[in-house]
Amino acid sequence: MSNNIKVVCRFRPQNSLEIREGGVPILEIDDEGTQLHLKTIVDDVTAGYNGTVFAYGQTGSGKTFTMMGADIDDENTRGIIPRIISQIFDSIIAAPSNLEFTVKVSYMEIYMEKVRDLLNPSMDNLPIHEDKAHGVYVKGLMEVYVGSSEDVYKVMRNGSGNRVVAATNMNAESSRSHSIVVVTITQKNIDTGAAKSGKLYLVDLAGSEKVGKTGASGQTLEEAKKINKSLTALGMVINSLTDGKSSHVPYRDSKLTRILQESLGGNSRTTLIINCSPSSYNEAETLSTLRFGMRAKSIKNKAKVNADLSPAELKALLKKVKTETVTFRAYITALEGEVSIWRSGNVVPEDRWVTMDKVTRGEFTTSSAASSLPPASGFKSPIPLDDLSRPATPAIVLEKDEREEFLKRENELMDQITEKESELAHHEKLLDSLKEEMNYYKEQELSVTQENQLMTSELSNLRLQLQKISYESKENSITVDSLKEANQELIAELEELKKSLIEMRNAQKEVVHSDKEKKKAEKMAQIMSNFDVPSEINEKERQIRDALVKLELDGNGLTAEELVSLKKDLTESHILVEQHTKTIDLLTEEKTTIQKKKSDLETRFATLEQDYEELLDKTIAEEEAQVQKTENIAETITTLKSKLETQYASKKENQQREIEELRSELEKKTNDHTTLSNAMNDLKAANDKLQTALSDQSFREPTDISEKEKDLERMRKTMAQQLADFEMMKKALMRDLQGRCEKVVELEMSLDETREQYNNILRASNNKAQQKKMAFLERNLEQLTNVQKQVNIYIYIYIYICIIIILYTKKKLPFIKLVEQNSSLKKEVAVAERKLIARNERIQSLESLLGDAQEKLIHQNQKFEAQLQAVRDRLEQARTQKSNQPALSSLNFGRIAKPLRGGGNVVNVEPSDADNKREKRSSWMPGFMNSARQ
Numbered sequence: 001m002s003n004n005i006k007v008v009c010r011f012r013p014q015n016s017l018e019i020r021e022g023g024v025p026i027l028e029i030d031d032e033g034t035q036l037h038l039k040t041i042v043d044d045v046t047a048g049y050n051g052t053v054f055a056y057g058q059t060g061s062g063k064t065f066t067m068m069g070a071d072i073d074d075e076n077t078r079g080i081i082p083r084i085i086s087q088i089f090d091s092i093i094a095a096p097s098n099l100e101f102t103v104k105v106s107y108m109e110i111y112m113e114k115v116r117d118l119l120n121p122s123m124d125n126l127p128i129h130e131d132k133a134h135g136v137y138v139k140g141l142m143e144v145y146v147g148s149s150e151d152v153y154k155v156m157r158n159g160s161g162n163r164v165v166a167a168t169n170m171n172a173e174s175s176r177s178h179s180i181v182v183v184t185i186t187q188k189n190i191d192t193g194a195a196k197s198g199k200l201y202l203v204d205l206a207g208s209e210k211v212g213k214t215g216a217s218g219q220t221l222e223e224a225k226k227i228n229k230s231l232t233a234l235g236m237v238i239n240s241l242t243d244g245k246s247s248h249v250p251y252r253d254s255k256l257t258r259i260l261q262e263s264l265g266g267n268s269r270t271t272l273i274i275n276c277s278p279s280s281y282n283e284a285e286t287l288s289t290l291r292f293g294m295r296a297k298s299i300k301n302k303a304k305v306n307a308d309l310s311p312a313e314l315k316a317l318l319k320k321v322k323t324e325t326v327t328f329r330a331y332i333t334a335l336e337g338e339v340s341i342w343r344s345g346n347v348v349p350e351d352r353w354v355t356m357d358k359v360t361r362g363e364f365t366t367s368s369a370a371s372s373l374p375p376a377s378g379f380k381s382p383i384p385l386d387d388l389s390r391p392a393t394p395a396i397v398l399e400k401d402e403r404e405e406f407l408k409r410e411n412e413l414m415d416q417i418t419e420k421e422s423e424l425a426h427h428e429k430l431l432d433s434l435k436e437e438m439n440y441y442k443e444q445e446l447s448v449t450q451e452n453q454l455m456t457s458e459l460s461n462l463r464l465q466l467q468k469i470s471y472e473s474k475e476n477s478i479t480v481d482s483l484k485e486a487n488q489e490l491i492a493e494l495e496e497l498k499k500s501l502i503e504m505r506n507a508q509k510e511v512v513h514s515d516k517e518k519k520k521a522e523k524m525a526q527i528m529s530n531f532d533v534p535s536e537i538n539e540k541e542r543q544i545r546d547a548l549v550k551l552e553l554d555g556n557g558l559t560a561e562e563l564v565s566l567k568k569d570l571t572e573s574h575i576l577v578e579q580h581t582k583t584i585d586l587l588t589e590e591k592t593t594i595q596k597k598k599s600d601l602e603t604r605f606a607t608l609e610q611d612y613e614e615l616l617d618k619t620i621a622e623e624e625a626q627v628q629k630t631e632n633i634a635e636t637i638t639t640l641k642s643k644l645e646t647q648y649a650s651k652k653e654n655q656q657r658e659i660e661e662l663r664s665e666l667e668k669k670t671n672d673h674t675t676l677s678n679a680m681n682d683l684k685a686a687n688d689k690l691q692t693a694l695s696d697q698s699f700r701e702p703t704d705i706s707e708k709e710k711d712l713e714r715m716r717k718t719m720a721q722q723l724a725d726f727e728m729m730k731k732a733l734m735r736d737l738q739g740r741c742e743k744v745v746e747l748e749m750s751l752d753e754t755r756e757q758y759n760n761i762l763r764a765s766n767n768k769a770q771q772k773k774m775a776f777l778e779r780n781l782e783q784l785t786n787v788q789k790q791v792n793i794y795i796y797i798y799i800y801i802c803i804i805i806i807l808y809t810k811k812k813l814p815f816i817k818l819v820e821q822n823s824s825l826k827k828e829v830a831v832a833e834r835k836l837i838a839r840n841e842r843i844q845s846l847e848s849l850l851g852d853a854q855e856k857l858i859h860q861n862q863k864f865e866a867q868l869q870a871v872r873d874r875l876e877q878a879r880t881q882k883s884n885q886p887a888l889s890s891l892n893f894g895r896i897a898k899p900l901r902g903g904g905n906v907v908n909v910e911p912s913d914a915d916n917k918r919e920k921r922s923s924w925m926p927g928f929m930n931s932a933r934q
C-alpha cells in the first residue's frame with residue numbers, strides 16, 4: 001500500500017537579525033494552523049512500520065528548535081523528538097498485556113560526509129551497509145536499550161553534547177551536521193510468538209546556507225559546502241522519485257540519502273517538516289524550501305509491517321508455498337510439454353494451450369509434466385524474485401543471487417572505503433600534526449637562526465671589542481712606558497729640586513746662622529752688659545794690688561794685730577773664695593748638666609727635625625699617592641694635620657718646658673751671680689779693711705820687717721795665685737754663662753723656626769688649599785692623561801727626530817730606518833699573533849658555547865619529541881580505551897534489554913529468567929556490550 005510523504009510547515013517568528021535587516025512578516029497564520037499532531041506516526045511505528053520525521057529548512061529557520069526544542073525537560077518548549085519518545089512509551093503502556101516491547105535508541109550525525117556515532121564519538125566514520133534482512137543500516141552504530149522516556153532523554157543529552165555546532169551570522173548555534181535519532185521498537189506477542197519491529201528515524205537536518213549571508217569561512221565554510229552538497233543530493237533523490245521519468249534514484253550520492261533511503265520512496269511512513277522564516281529578508285530561501293516541500297509531498301512510499309511470523313503462521317505459509325510450488329512445477333511441466341510440441345513443428349490447438357487456471361484445476365498432471373522436456377536455456381521465471389517493497393538499487397533488475405552478491409560486494413567495498421577514509425583521515429591528522437611539527441621546527445629553526453645570527457653578531461662584537469681592548473692595552477702599555485719615563489724624569493727633577501732645596505736650606509741656614517750669630521752677639525752683649533761684675537772684681541783686684549804695692553813700698557806700716565786681722569781677713573777671704581770655688585764647682589756641675597741637657601735637647605731637636613723631614617717626605621709621598629688615588633684626601637689631611645698639631649703641641653710643650661727650665665736655671669744663675677757679687681763685695685770690703693789696717697800698721701810697727709815681708713810676700717803670692725785662680729774661674733764662669741746664653745738664644749731661634757715651619761705645614765695642610773691643590777693635581781693628572789698620548793707622541797717624534805738628526809749626521813739613516821721598520825713590524829707581528837691567539841681562544845670558547853647551545857637544543861628537541869610521543873601514546877591509549885569501553889559508563893542502562901510489557905508492566909527480568917529468555921533472544925544476552933550490528 002503506497003502512502004505519500006506528509007509535509008507540514010512551521011514558521012518561526014522573525015528574529016532580531018531579520019528585523020535589523022528590515023525584514024517584515026510575509027505570511028499570516030490563523031489560529032487553527034498552529035498545532036501539529038504526530039501521534040499517528042507513533043502508532044505506526046509501534047505497530048511495526050518504519051517511520052521518519054525530518055526537518056528541512058534554511059539555516060536558522062528553527063529545525064533544531066522544532067525537533068529537540070528549547071528545553072527537553074520543559075513540557076512547553078520541548079520539541080518533537082522528546083514528545084514522540086514520550087508518546088511511544090505512552091503507547092506501549094496502552095498496548096495489550098500480551099505484547100512485549102523492547103526499545104533501542106541510536107544517535108548519530110553525518111558530519112563532513114562521515115557518519116559519526118554520537119553515543120561513541122570515537123567512531124567517527126561508520127560504514128553504511130545494506131542486506132536483505134536489515135535493509136540499509138549503519139554498521140557498528142551503538143544501540144542503547146531504554147526503558148523509559150527519561151532513559152531516552154539521558155541518551156539524547158549525552159549525544160547532543162557531542163554534536164558539532166558553530167556560530168554563524170545567521171545562527172548563534174548552527175548545527176554543522178545532520179543528526180539522526182533512531183528508535184527501534186520491537187513488539188512480540190507472547191501468546192503467538194509473532195514479532196514486529198518498527199524503526200523511527202528522527203532527523204534534524206543541517207540548514208542550507210547562503211555563504212554570503214552566514215559569513216562562513218575556514219572550517220565553517222568547508223562544513224557549509226558539505227551540508228549544501230548533501231542537501232542537493234537529497235533534492236536530486238526527491239526529484240528522481242517524483243519526476244516520473246528517472247529509472248535511477250541516486251541514493252548513493254550522499255550518506256544522508258543513503259541512510260534515509262527507506263524513508264524516501266521506500267518502506268517508511270514519512271513526515272517532512274518544512275521550517276521557514278516568515279521574514280521578507282529570507283523570502284527567496286523560504287520559497288525554495290516550500291518548493292522542496294511541495295515536491296517531497298508527491299513522493300510515494302511503500303510502507304509495510306516488518307513482521308516476524310509465528311511458527312504456526314510459518315507452517316501455514318510453508319504449506320501454502322509447497323502447494324504453490326507443486327502447482328508451479330505442474331504448470332512448468334505442462335508448458336514445457338507444449339513448447340516441445342511447438343518446437344517439433346506440431347500445432348497445439350488453442351483449447352489445449354497451457355494456462356495456470358487449467359493447471360490449478362488439475363487438467364495437467366505432474367506426471368505428464370514430468371515426462372515433458374526440460375525447460376529451454378535462458379528461461380526466466382515470471383515470478384518476482386525480490387522483495388520489491390524496498391526501492392530497487394540499482395535500478396536495473398537483478399537476479400536474486402546477483403543482487404545479494406552485489407549487496408555483499410557493496411558492503412565489502414563500503415567497509416573498505418570507510419577503512420580507507422579512516423586511514424585517510426588518520427593520515428590527514430598525521431599530516432596536520434606533522435605540518436604542525438614542521439611549523440614548530442621551522443619556528444625553532446627560525447629562532448635558532450635568529451639566535452645564531454645574534455650570536456654571530458655578538459661574536460663579531462666581541463671580536464671587535466677584543467681587538468679594541470688589545471689595541472687599548474697596547475696603547476696603555478705604551479702610555480705606561482711613557483708615564484714611567486715621565487715619572488723617572490720627574491723623579492730626577494724632584495731629586496734636583498731636593499738638592500737645590502737642600503742647597504737653599506743650607507744657604508738659608510747659613511744666612512740664618514749668620515743672623516743667629518748677629519742676634520746672638522747682640523743678645524750676648526745685652527746679657528753680658530747685665531753681668532758687669534769683672535769691673536768690680538777688677539777694681540777690688542786693682543785695690544788689692546795697689547795695697548800690695550803700697551805694702552811693698554811701705555813694708556813696715558802694719559802692726560802685728562793688723563797683720564793678724566789681715567791674715568784673719570785673708571783666711572776668711574780664703575774661706576770665702578773656697579766657698580765660691582765650691583759654688584763655682586757646683587755651677588760647673590750644673591753647667592755640665594745643662595750642657596748635657598742642651599745636647600739632649602739638640603739631639604731631640606735633631607730627631608724632631610728628622611721626624612719633621614720624614615713627615616714632610618711622608619706627606620709629600622702621601623700627597624703623591626693621593627694624587628694617584630684621589631681618595632681619603634680630607635681624612636689623610638685631617639689625620640696629618642692632627643698628627644702635626646699633636647707633634648707640634650708636644651714639641652712646643654717640650655720646648656716651652658725646656659725654655660722654662662732654662663729660664664729658671666738662668667734665674668738661679670743670676671741669683672748665684674748676685675750672691676757671688678755680694679761675696680765679692682764683702683771680699684772687697686774686707687780687702688779695704690785689710691788695706692786700711694795695713695796702712696795703719698806701716699806707720700806704727702816697722703820691726704821684724706823681713707819676716708813680715710816674707711809673710712807678705714807669701715801672702716801676696718798666695719793672693720796673686722788666688723786672684724789668678726779667681727780670674728780663671730771668673731773667665732770660665734763667664735764662658736759658661738755666655739754658652740748658656742748662646743744656647744738660650746739658639747733655642748729661642750729654633751723655636752721660632754719650628755713655629756714658622758709648623759705654620760708653613762699648617763698652611764700647606766690647609767683643607768681648602770689642599771683640596772685646591774688636589775683639584776689642581778687632578779686636573780693636571782687628567783690633562784696629563786689626555787695629553788699623554790700627544791706628549792708621548794711628541795716625545796717619540798722628538799726622540800725620533802733627534803735620532804734621525806743624529807743618524808743623518810752619521811749617515812746611517814737607511815739602515816736604521818730599516819731596522820726600525822723591522823722592529824716595528826716585528827712588534828706588529830707579535831701583537832697580531834697575540835691578537836690572533838686571543839681571538840682564536842675566544843672563537844673556540846664561543847664555538848664551544850654554540851655547540852653547547854646546539855646540544856641543548858637537540859636535547860630539548862628530543863625531549864619535546866619524547867613528550868609529544870608520550871602525549872600521542874596517551875591519546876592513542878585513551879582512544880583505544882574509549883573505543884573499548886564506549887561511552888557506556890554514563891549509559892549503563894543501555895547494556896541490557898529492558899522488555900516492556902503492554903499495559904505498563906516492566907518485565908521483571910531476574911538473572912536466571914533472563915538467561916532463559918536470552919536463549920530465545922540473542923540480542924538480549926547479558927554480555928551484549930554493544931548491540932550494534934556487526
Ligand SMILES: Nc1ncnc2c1ncn2[C@@H]1O[C@H](COP(=O)(O)OP(=O)(O)OP(=O)(O)O)[C@@H](O)[C@H]1O
Binds near residue numbers: 015060066173205208
Ligand atoms: N518557533 C520558534 N519560536 C521561537 N524561536 C524560534 C522558533 N524556531 C526557532 N527559533 C529560534 O531561532 C534560532 C534558530 O533556531 P534553530 O537553531 O532551531 O535553527 P536551525 O534551523 O536548526 O538552524 P541550523 O540549520 O543553522 O542549525 C534559535 O535561537 C531558536 O530558539
